[in-house]
Amino acid sequence: MxxxxxxxxxxxxxxxxxxxxxxxxxxxxxxxxxxxxxxxxxxxxxxxxxxxxxxxxxxxxxxxxxxxxxxxxxxxxxxxxxxxxxxxxxxxxxxxxxxxxxxxxxxxxxxxxxxxxxxxxxxxxxxxxxxxxxxxxxxxxxxxxxxxxxxxxxxxxxxxxxxIFLFMFWIVATSLILFGVATIFMRNQVRPMLRLARAADAFGKGREAAEVRIEGATEVRKASRAFKAMRERIKRQIDQRTAMLAGVSHDLRTPLTRMKLQLALLDGARKTEDAEDAKGIEDLRADVAEMECMIDAYLDFVRGSGTETAIEADLAATVNDVVGRHRRGGGQVTLSADKPIILPLKRQAFERAFGNILGNALRHGHQAWVRAGVRHDQVEILVDDDGPGIPKARREEVFKAFYRLESSRNPGTGGMGLGLTIARDLVRGMGGDVILTDSPRGGLRVRMVLPL
Known part of the structure; x- marks a missing residue:
């Protein structure tokens, strides 16, 4: 039926x-x-x-x-x-x-x-x-x-x-003329909307967008003005946040530097101290190092992609650089990437996001497999590991800030619960997304998608 x-x-x-x-x-x-x-x-x-x-x-x-x-x-x-x-x-x-x-x-x-x-x-x-x-x-x-x-x-x-023939000629001729006039008129009306859509799409992907001209019908003009005002507010908020973070970074790192200096001086005098004092100094040094990692993680989370501008770059070469750094750190990574993959890219933001994802894979598994290539009209980066994975029902929760899932991953791996949060925030700032699925290697597969 x-x-x-x-x-x-x-x-x-x-x-x-x-x-x-x-x-x-x-x-x-x-x-x-x-x-x-x-x-x-x-x-x-x-x-x-x-x-x-x-x-x-x-x-x-x-x-x-x-x-x-x-x-x-x-x-x-x-x-x-x-x-x-x-x-x-x-x-x-x-x-x-x-x-x-x-x-x-x-x-x-x-x-x-x-x-x-x-x-x-x-x-x-x-x-x-x-x-x-x-x-x-x-x-x-x-x-x-x-x-x-x-x-x-x-x-x-x-x-x-x-x-009869005159009538038919008149019918056809007037129809063609009216259709031509309507096409020209509607194209002129739609053109400002297409410019606005392209500007919004570029701005949403973190790329440089052309200046939107205020033209067209009244409704289109109102939408263009609203978009320009929104873009200026967002840029102003990003600038203010960046300036605030610079001050916060300086204010937080200054006392940490003094504490590290004091620990260095105490370390020189450790010969005259008993074993219990020496252990206290080591514990304090570990706390300071952990505080420094926490501050770096917080700043990375709040900073996002900052004011970095997207430029034409080779994503395959960037992936290879990040994989090389992790290999030099002792990580076992197998890489397979198409070459070259040219696209507008915020290189630092991508390195930070991909580095967080690859670091998580190596921290929770023994080995990682990376594959990058062009799929249809987008770039896809797959990161697989052989770790315990993440339950399907809790995969969205791990993207929440400061959320830890150590019970389902390897215990004692540390982390602030911000790695995946920062990665998705940075990738979405470039118009892409980060998706978690099951890996054929037995662990977790992280799928990064970026527009060309």
């Missing part, structure tokens, strides 16, 4: 996707309907009335001559009637005594022949047939009389008016 909504769903699928095409469709459909209705009314009224009158006049003329020669069979009178008909009515009569009706079947393909056949019936006293010869400029009427065949040749132009 076909659902009641199926025709509407099918219609939606058949509709064009673009605003310009849909707008033109809104204009063209009523125009076409108007022209169809006008044409129908014209043919139903004008064509029918005019054609009937023209065919009726020709039929009466043929019938008059036919009855005349039948009533007065004199050859001189017959020749005189034929001559008058040829000169004044463009009808060429020929009489063939003793001849029979030619084997001509009536045709339904020619509307002129059909119209004349309908009108000849009341006027001709004997059986007849019309040879329309479609495509020719003339047609012939054959009438079987008791004495022979009466043949009448007449031009088709006597049976219709040329105003």
């Amino acid at each position: 076909i659902p009641p909504t199926y025709p509407f769903t099918l219609l939606k699928r058949m509709l064009p996707r673009g605003l310009l095409a849909r707008s033109l469709l809104i204009i063209v459909i009523p125009l076409v309907l108007l022209q169809v209705i006008t044409t129908y009314v014209f043919f139903d009224r004008h064509w029918d009335v005019v054609s009937r009158r023209l065919n009726s006049a020709v039929a009466s003329e043929i019938g008059l001559v036919a009855r005349l020669i039948e009533t007065y069979p004199d050859e001189g009178l017959q020749a005189w009637a034929f001559s008058i008909a040829r000169m004044s009515q463009s009808l060429t009569f020929t009489f063939s005594p003793g001849e029979g009706m030619p084997p001509i079947a009536p045709s339904d393909s020619d509307p002129i022949e059909r119209a004349l056949t309908r009108q000849l019936g009341p006027y001709l006293p004997h059986p007849f047939v019309v040879d329309g010869r479609p495509g020719d400029t003339h047609l012939t009427v054959y009438m079987q009389t008791p004495r022979g065949i009466l043949e009448v040749d007449l031009p088709k132009k006597r049976l219709f008016t040329e105003s």
